[in-house]
Amino acid sequence: MNKRVVTSGSGRERLIALLLVGIVVIAVWAWLSTFYPDYILPSPGAVARRAQELFRQGGLFTVHFRTTLVEALLGFLLGAGAALPLSYLLARHPRLDRLVTPVVVAIQAIPIVALAPLMVIWFGFGLTSKVIIAALTAFFPVLTNGVVGLRATDPRLKEMLKIMGAGKREIFFKLEVPSALPVLFGGFRMGLTLSVIGAVVGEFSGAGRGLGYLVYFARGTFDTALIFVALLALAVMGIGFYLLISWLEAVVMPWHKNKDR
Amino acid sequence: MGTVIEVNDVTLAFTAHCAPELDGINLVVDEGEFLCLVGPSGCGKSTLLRLIAGVLTPDRGEIKVFGEKKPLNWARLSFVPQDSLLLPWRKVIDNVLLPLELNGRPGDRGEWKVKAQAALHLVNLHGVEDKYPHQLSGGMRQRVALARALVSKAEILLLDEPFAALDALTRSQLHLEIMGIRQQAPFTGLMVTHNIFEAVFLADRVVVMGEKPGRILGEIKIDLPYPRELKLMSTPEFAALVGAVQDLLAKGWCTGHE
Numbered sequence: 001m002n003k004r005v006v007t008s009g010s011g012r013e014r015l016i017a018l019l020l021v022g023i024v025v026i027a028v029w030a031w032l033s034t035f036y037p038d039y040i041l042p043s044p045g046a047v048a049r050r051a052q053e054l055f056r057q058g059g060l061f062t063v064h065f066r067t068t069l070v071e072a073l074l075g076f077l078l079g080a081g082a083a084l085p086l087s088y089l090l091a092r093h094p095r096l097d098r099l100v101t102p103v104v105v106a107i108q109a110i111p112i113v114a115l116a117p118l119m120v121i122w123f124g125f126g127l128t129s130k131v132i133i134a135a136l137t138a139f140f141p142v143l144t145n146g147v148v149g150l151r152a153t154d155p156r157l158k159e160m161l162k163i164m165g166a167g168k169r170e171i172f173f174k175l176e177v178p179s180a181l182p183v184l185f186g187g188f189r190m191g192l193t194l195s196v197i198g199a200v201v202g203e204f205s206g207a208g209r210g211l212g213y214l215v216y217f218a219r220g221t222f223d224t225a226l227i228f229v230a231l232l233a234l235a236v237m238g239i240g241f242y243l244l245i246s247w248l249e250a251v252v253m254p255w256h257k258n259k260d261r
Numbered sequence: 262m263g264t265v266i267e268v269n270d271v272t273l274a275f276t277a278h279c280a281p282e283l284d285g286i287n288l289v290v291d292e293g294e295f296l297c298l299v300g301p302s303g304c305g306k307s308t309l310l311r312l313i314a315g316v317l318t319p320d321r322g323e324i325k326v327f328g329e330k331k332p333l334n335w336a337r338l339s340f341v342p343q344d345s346l347l348l349p350w351r352k353v354i355d356n357v358l359l360p361l362e363l364n365g366r367p368g369d370r371g372e373w374k375v376k377a378q379a380a381l382h383l384v385n386l387h388g389v390e391d392k393y394p395h396q397l398s399g400g401m402r403q404r405v406a407l408a409r410a411l412v413s414k415a416e417i418l419l420l421d422e423p424f425a426a427l428d429a430l431t432r433s434q435l436h437l438e439i440m441g442i443r444q445q446a447p448f449t450g451l452m453v454t455h456n457i458f459e460a461v462f463l464a465d466r467v468v469v470m471g472e473k474p475g476r477i478l479g480e481i482k483i484d485l486p487y488p489r490e491l492k493l494m495s496t497p498e499f500a501a502l503v504g505a506v507q508d509l510l511a512k513g514w515c516t517g518h519e
Contacts, residue, residue: 160346163314164360165334174359178350255350255393 042225047232050225065233067210071127071199072237075134076192080142082135083191087146097147108140112198116205130202130210137198138191145187149180182256185249192241196234211237265417265449266290266313271322273308282308284474286322295443295450297460297467299506300513305475306453310419313451314340326417335360338417339410343425345402347394347409354390357381357409364413380408383442400431407439411446420452424459433491436462440489457510461485461502462494469506471513479509 026044033043042050054060090097116133123129153176161175203212211230218226249256268288274281283305290296298306311317312324315332326333339360347356357377358370365373381390384404394402403423410418424432436459443450454460460467461483468480483502485493493499 154346156342157346157348159311159316160340160342161359161363162316163335163340165363170363174363175348178348181350253350255395 039222039224042228046225047228050223051229051232054226054229060229060233063209064211064214064230065237067127068196068199068203068212068234069237071130071202071210072134072192072195072241074127074131075198076138076195078131079135079138079195080188080191083139083142083187084146087143087150090143091147091150104140104143112137113201113204116201119202120206125206125208129205130199130207133202133205134195134198137201138195141190141194142184142187145183145190146180149183149187150176152183153179181253185245185253188248189242189245192245193238196237196241200234263292264289265292265294265327266451267325267328268309268313269323269325271309271312271319271324273305273312273317273319281320281474283312283319284476286475286477288468288477290449290451292449293447294465295452295463297464298451298453298470299455299457299460299467299510300470300475301472301510302455304470304472306470307421308475309470310340310421310451310453314338314419333417334364335415336364336413337415338419339413339415341403341406341410341418341420341423343422345394345399345406347402347405349394352391352393353381353386353397353405354378356394356405357412360409360413376412377408380412381405383411383445384408385438398431400427400435403427403435404438407435407442411442411448414446415448417449417451420450422453422455425454425456432459437491439463440487444488457503457506458494461499461506462489467502467506469509469513471510478513481505481509 029041030044033041033046035041038046051060086100090100112133115136116129119129119133119136123132157175157179158171161171166174199210200212200215203210204216207213207216211233214230215227218224218230266289268286271283271286272281273283286309288309298309300306308317312319313326323330326338332338347353348359351359354374354377357380358373361369361373361376378390381387384407386401386404386408389397389401389405394405397405403426407423424435427435439450440463442448452460452463457467461481464483466480466482469478470476471478481502485498485502
């Protein structure tokens with residue numbers, strides 16, 4: 001897991017620092033695990049063996065990791081895909097915003113954990129219910145950031161473009177969208193992370209596979225090492241998503257990346 | 262020389278209960294003239310510029326540019342704002358050609374680039390085409406804004422305190438450059454500033470405004486010969502003109518408190 005972060009890191013120092021932190025964490029973990037039985041805190045070795053076992057059975061990556069990954073990604077795409085056009089409408093029409101926002105806030109106030117069982121009853125034990133739960137969790141940060149981003153256009157830049165002869169369409173595509181991108185990507189980052197949580201919560205509520213299902217299943221059999229395997233796999237997925245968004249940011253907004261340096 | 266900008270009895274109030282932002286403004290700018298509007302901050306001189314640019318409409322009175330009341334496009338009237346207002350996600354060259362892109366047909370990009378390149382040369386910027394605005398100094402950004410205003414060879418340039426945020430040396434440099442540009446590619450200039458020295462140094466005529474309500478107090482003709490050099494600022498003639506502008510400004514303060 002540490003290796004993945006390291007390969008993405010830029011600069012030798014960062015790489016060494018990460019390696020050191022990784023070694024220290026594993027060492028402390030190994031030391032602590034000597035005080036507890038395996039069903040409380042399994043040693044790194046025990047977790048690695050459990051992962052290897054699962055891997056050899058062919059289940060870890062091909063079934064469980066992939067299931068959760070697909071659920072989270074599809075959920076994010078669905079949620080963000082629905083949120084973006086709505087955020088445009090809300091940013092454009094304040095009156096609609098006043099009508100819709102209370103509803104959005106009310107829906108958002110319902111914890112996704114409480115909503116998940118209902119989705120499983122409605123849409124079954126399979127992929128669909130998880131995608132919908134993940135979509136619901138990813139929807140709100142993308143919507144909120146979309147509205148905030150599209151409204152954050154500098155009015156002086158807008159006036160400048162008008163003087164230059166820009167029409168509404170040109171102001172939208174050449175000014176409002178690019179200036180919303182940094183905030184929008186913040187929403188994507190949050191939405192993608194939340195969609196993993198949504199997928200896992202969905203699997204808790206009823207599923208036959210996935211990393212969330214593994215945790216749920218392992219709890220029943222006190223297979224703590226398996227819980228750790230699933231958690232580490234989820235961490236890897238989270239890091240992967242983080243890197244994916246960072247890479248997309250660098251590709252879509254080269255000016256923004258330079259700004260940070 | 263004909264009249265290019267005509268402001269007739271223009272009044273504008275942002276809110277009903279305050280003194281009007283601008284009250285009964287009359288102003289005429291002739292072709293090829295460089296006119297500076299001087300006044301304290303809040304006297305509405307920037308507002309007057311935005312009215313002429315067509316982004317605001319007066320409550321009363323009328324504004325004619327080239328005899329027309331509707332706003333003109335960038336090819337005839339362009340604008341240099343105080344803090345450059347470049348698009349941060351566009352490289353310098355793409356910022357400069359933006360007015361052409363907004364008014365032209367797609368597919369002419371190569372031609373736009375050539376024009377943008379020429380405008381950048383006019384303001385003495387070389388080798389920064391592919392940089393982003395935040396990689397430039399304030400003075401360079403302001404030069405880019407100037408290049409953007411010059412790119413379509415507009416007949417009128419409106420300048421809204423274009424040098425206010427720059428250090429004194431960079432400012433002097435840009436003063437000389439703007440006079441150089443006027444010789445190479447003549448335009449009619451209307452510049453807002455609260456720097457009296459800058460106004461006297463650059464202008465053919467200085468119009469002094471007072472605040473609350475924004476109104477014109479008077480004007481001073483600047484009969485200093487061209488080309489002007491920086492040492493002109495230490496001559497008695499220059500000092501006398503600065504003094505005359507200051508007298509007009511002071512008159513505004515006295516009448517403002519009656």
